[in-house]
Amino acid sequence: xxxxxxxAAIEASLFVLMIALAIVxxxxxxxxxxxxxxxxxxxxxxxxxxxxxxxxxxxxEAAVGAGISTVLFxxxxxLTTSSExxxxxxxxxxxxxxxxxxxxxxxxxxxxPAYGDPxxxxxxxxxxxxxxxxxxxxxxxxxxxxxxxxxxxxxxxGETTVVLTAAVGAILLLGGFLGxxxxxxxxxxxxxxxxxxxxx
Amino acid sequence: MSDSADDLAGRTPIKMRVRxxxxxxxxxxxxxxxxxxxxLYVQFHGDYGPGGGFQAGVIFAAGLILHALIFGLxxxxxxxxxxxxxxxxxxxxxxxAGVGVVSMLMGGEFLHYxxxxxxxxxHGQHLGILLVELGVGITVTFVMVAIFYAFAGRSRQ
Numbered sequence: 001x002x003x004x005x006x007x008a009a010i011e012a013s014l015f016v017l018m019i020a021l022a023i024v025x026x027x028x029x030x031x032x033x034x035x036x037x038x039x040x041x042x043x044x045x046x047x048x049x050x051x052x053x054x055x056x057x058x059x060x061e062a063a064v065g066a067g068i069s070t071v072l073f074x075x076x077x078x079l080t081t082s083s084e085x086x087x088x089x090x091x092x093x094x095x096x097x098x099x100x101x102x103x104x105x106x107x108x109x110x111x112x113p114a115y116g117d118p119x120x121x122x123x124x125x126x127x128x129x130x131x132x133x134x135x136x137x138x139x140x141x142x143x144x145x146x147x148x149x150x151x152x153x154x155x156x157x158g159e160t161t162v163v164l165t166a167a168v169g170a171i172l173l174l175g176g177f178l179g180x181x182x183x184x185x186x187x188x189x190x191x192x193x194x195x196x197x198x199x200x
Numbered sequence: 201m202s203d204s205a206d207d208l209a210g211r212t213p214i215k216m217r218v219r220x221x222x223x224x225x226x227x228x229x230x231x232x233x234x235x236x237x238x239x240l241y242v243q244f245h246g247d248y249g250p251g252g253g254f255q256a257g258v259i260f261a262a263g264l265i266l267h268a269l270i271f272g273l274x275x276x277x278x279x280x281x282x283x284x285x286x287x288x289x290x291x292x293x294x295x296x297a298g299v300g301v302v303s304m305l306m307g308g309e310f311l312h313y314x315x316x317x318x319x320x321x322x323h324g325q326h327l328g329i330l331l332v333e334l335g336v337g338i339t340v341t342f343v344m345v346a347i348f349y350a351f352a353g354r355s356r357q
Contacts, residue, residue, distance in 0.1 A: 055250035059242075063258040068344055071265050075351030139322035140247040140329065148252065149329040153311040157296055159254075160336050164293050167343035174350035 011051050018044045029084045035073035042066040052115075056144050126151075228270045235263035243337045247326070253333035257340025264341075265348050273352050282349060285342045292339025299331045 021041050028034045042065025049058035113120035130147055138146040148156050243256030268276035300311040303324075308315030313328020315321075 056252070056255070059250055059255045060258065063255060063262055067262040068258060068265065068348075071262075071269070071348065072351055075348065078352075079354060137322065138325045138329070140326060142247055142249060144250070145246050145252055145329060145333070149332050150313060150325055153300075153313075153332065156332070156336065157300070157311065160293050160296055160339050163343050164289055164339055167289050167346045170347045170350045174354055 007051060011048065014044050014048050014051070018048070029086075030082065031077055031080075031084055032074075032082050034084075035070060035077060038073065039066045039070035042069070225270055228266055232263050232267050232270075235266065236260060239263060243333065244330075246333055247329065253336025254340050256333075257337040258344060260337070260341045261344030261348070264345055268348070268352070273349075277349070277353075280345060285346050285349065288338055288342030289346060290339075292335040292337065292342070295335035295338065296332045299328055299335070303328065 018041060021037055021044065025034050025037050025041065028037070042061055045065065046058040046062035049055075049061060113122075117123075130143055130151060134143050134146040134151075135141075138150050140146055239256045239260035242251035242259060243253060246252035246256070264276060264280060267279075299313065299316075303312045303315045304310050306315040306318070311328075311332075313332075314324045316327050317324035
């Protein structure tokens with residue numbers, strides 16, 4: 001009973017829990033409970049990513065998925081009803097589409113290299129260079145940071161801009177300027193034009 | 201269930217019941233400074249361990265949002281006014297781009313941090329990474345707070 005069997009057992013139980021949780025969330029009508037369970041789902045996903053040694057990703061998943069999105073879901077819930085209305089049409093069509101897409105994706109993974117395969121294309125391109133030379137070129141121990149901030153600095157700059165754009169979009173769409181609650185007769189045009197002189 | 205959801209639907213939805221529950225208030229209050237400190241650790245220790253600007257920003261924002269959940273939206277808005285959030289959103293991205301422009305002025309390509317230190321390329325890389333990660337952290341923190349403000353401050357229509 002080595003460490004590997006232990007890891008496999010933990011991964012399997014995380015997987016089973018995630019699948020069970022996904023089914024429960026899909027069947028729930030109470031949006032409040034669904035928002036909470038989404039947070040737990042993210043936490044399990046973070047556990048899974050930790051098991052796969054993707055600690056940086058797990059970190060983000062836990063903070064964004066389990067933390068901030070839950071709060072944003074709750075904030076959004078305050079603006080809508082607390083339970084989902086029953087759909088008018090059949091849900092069978094949805095089930096078929098979801099199952100077909102899932103099977104298609106699973107079929108697609110058959111072509112992918114095995115998890116952790118050292119001969120996978122991604123490990124044979126620039127990765128060896130990063131792993132071997134980043135200590136001399138960049139001089140910091142965490143290669144992930146070296147890649148994200150320096151070798152792939154453009155991409156990270158682009159991502160920062162995307163995050164900034166998300167905030168601008170949220171501010172423009174969600175009423176007035178950073179939560180100065182707009183009064184009901186405000187039209188959207190005046191909200192986006194200028195932040196001052198509106199709201200209660 | 202529907203009771204607590206109705207509370208959420210009030211004018212300031214984030215007030216919730218946390219404000220009236222003394223145990224949650226005290227425990228949450230004690231947690232906030234540690235969350236903020238941990239965010240700073242993640243920010244500045246990203247060169248050596250897991251984490252970096254994005255994670256740190258999200259954790260810092262989570263600490264601030266927890267503060268708002270405990271003391272109410274207005275309490276947080278007093279400490280982190282919307283104008284600070286607005287400036288912060290742009291400031292981080294500007295810092296990132298600024299590092300790129302400075303490395304161009306020093307004779308390298310855009311975002312070539314090695315040029316920041318003419319004597320020691322690796323030291324320049326170190327400095328550049330520290331600064332751009334700080335920029336990412338600042339932008340992400342304030343973006344998360346901005347989105348939270350936008351959601352939480354909006355009344356039901």
